[in-house]
Amino acid sequence: MPATQRRPLVLITGASSGIGEALSHCFAQAQHDLVLVARSADKLQALARQIEAQYPSRVQVVPLDLTLPDGTHQLATALKARRRLPDVLVNCAGVLAQQPFVRMKSADHQGVIDLNISALTAIMSHFLPLMIKRGSGRVLNVASIAAFQPVPLLATYAASKAYVLSLTESLSQELQGSGVSITALCPGITATPMLQAATQGNAQLNQLPGFLIGDVQDVARQGFEACMKGDVICVPGIINQAAVLASRSTPKWLMRRVSDLLSRLAS
Numbered sequence: 001m002p003a004t005q006r007r008p009l010v011l012i013t014g015a016s017s018g019i020g021e022a023l024s025h026c027f028a029q030a031q032h033d034l035v036l037v038a039r040s041a042d043k044l045q046a047l048a049r050q051i052e053a054q055y056p057s058r059v060q061v062v063p064l065d066l067t068l069p070d071g072t073h074q075l076a077t078a079l080k081a082r083r084r085l086p087d088v089l090v091n092c093a094g095v096l097a098q099q100p101f102v103r104m105k106s107a108d109h110q111g112v113i114d115l116n117i118s119a120l121t122a123i124m125s126h127f128l129p130l131m132i133k134r135g136s137g138r139v140l141n142v143a144s145i146a147a148f149q150p151v152p153l154l155a156t157y158a159a160s161k162a163y164v165l166s167l168t169e170s171l172s173q174e175l176q177g178s179g180v181s182i183t184a185l186c187p188g189i190t191a192t193p194m195l196q197a198a199t200q201g202n203a204q205l206n207q208l209p210g211f212l213i214g215d216v217q218d219v220a221r222q223g224f225e226a227c228m229k230g231d232v233i234c235v236p237g238i239i240n241q242a243a244v245l246a247s248r249s250t251p252k253w254l255m256r257r258v259s260d261l262l263s264r265l266a267s
Contacts, residue, residue, distance in 0.1 A: 014093030
């Protein structure tokens with residue numbers, strides 16, 4: 001296609017399921033071409049076939065473990081082979097480990113850090129300078145409502161998402177006037193395979209009332225819209241928004257007490 005007729009290109013990590021999969025449909029519906037990244041080649045291929053059958057988008061899949069030492073470099077190389085820089089970068093790849101901190105193996109903590117923090121940072125370090133040089137681009141980082149408060153039993157995960165939120169807010173200031181925007185999507189509990197896995201480790205999660213569990217399609221839609229508008233933070237759901245407001249206005253010592261109480265009730 002001539003350059004003037006090209007559809008915008010979005011790169012989505014963690015695209016094989018959950019919010020990443022739902023975001024893939026959002027961007028395809030908005031007439032973006034897609035590069036989908038995840039570890040599962042079979043799931044990516046199935047999603048690519050589904051999207052190409054439903055939308056006019058072209059889809060490239062990149063099966064890749066971003067926690068490998070050269071994982072992000074491989075991804076950057078794959079994109080350079082297209083000779084085309086993504087118009088939108090979506091960092092959705094993430095992992096959750098739910099256990100008391102001292103019961104988790106060191107490798108499990110490191111796995112959360114490697115994917116949720118290190119890989120995300122490395123990917124942005126590859127593509128942000130190129131977006132700035134071009135003078136346009138959008139970044140959507142999927143964080144969590146856990147980024148706003150201490151979460152016992154999810155200590156490392158919550159800390160990793162606090163990093164993502166803080167990094168996004170800091171970069172939103174650095175990027176002013178560059179033509180590049182950056183957004184943090186901070187969903188609450190959402191009906192995804194990640195929640196299903198957490199439920200297997202903690203049966204009490206099955207007792208959560210339905211109104212506390214977000215719909216993955218709605219979360220993705222709100223994240224997509226916030227990204228395209230250039231909003232810095234998107235917290236889907238009125239209840240989650242109220243919780244964030246309370247966490248930012250409540251003394252830290254009180255938030256720790258409340259979080260401790262809730263974790264004891266859930267354990």
